[in-house]
Amino acid sequence: MDLKIIYLDLPFWRAEVARLALFIADVKFDDLRINSAEFSYLQENGKLMDGTLIPFNQLPVLVINGQSIAQTGGIARICGKLSGMYPEDIIEAGKVDQIIDTVTDINELLNPSMRENDPIKKRVMREELTNKDLPNYFGYLEDILNANNSNWFVGGKMSVADIAVWGLLGWIASGVLDDIPPGVINPFKRLKKLYNEVSQNPHVREWKIKTYAHEKTSNDEYAFDVPDSI
Ligand SMILES: N[C@@H](CCC(=O)N[C@@H](CS)C(=O)NCC(=O)O)C(=O)O
Structure with missing residues (x-):
């Protein structure tokens, strides 16, 4: 099977969930990271400069045997199936889907503040996120972890x-989002444990050393480097 994941040169969760699943399972894929000129081109034209179709003019895109597939959740499911990290049981699969869709919801909750240019308005939005929206969502996720008798969702x-949750937490708790303090996840012990568990997975560590430009090789928590403006 010929696989290519197209995204920017960033460890953002939307691409990492697919890249890491394949890497962990040793499924070979082409990890295509495009520059900002190519990104602008695809936003305008719905394709890469080499003609590769980019549905919805957005990334990530998975090209599988020449067919372009968009949407983070769908790509995560395909890569999860290919790597044995997506359950066959429909109920278990639904439980995985609900988490990935929730990560998308949390990402979308952050988007308006990322587009806000007025620093005062932006700060107000970020305070609301820090004090209300993020703790609410983290609480729901923590409850699901508590109800499952393992370290996993x-x-x-x-x-x-x-x-997916690991990627999102790494971004939010890295401190790169202005006015969202890294400690926002501190009260959520199970979520922190999950984050650290994934970070310490040997394949994840190998991937980070291989692909993250500024990655520290120690057990530093939240050592992500994703810009606020994505
Ligand atoms: N619904 C899409 C959203 C993906 C998305 O927003 N991608 C961003 C990059 S992280 C993008 O391509 N933005 C360009 C645009 O929307 O014009 C998904 O779930 O994959």
């Missing part, structure tokens, strides 16, 4: 749901 092993 679904069943007894790591799935693409855990990688």
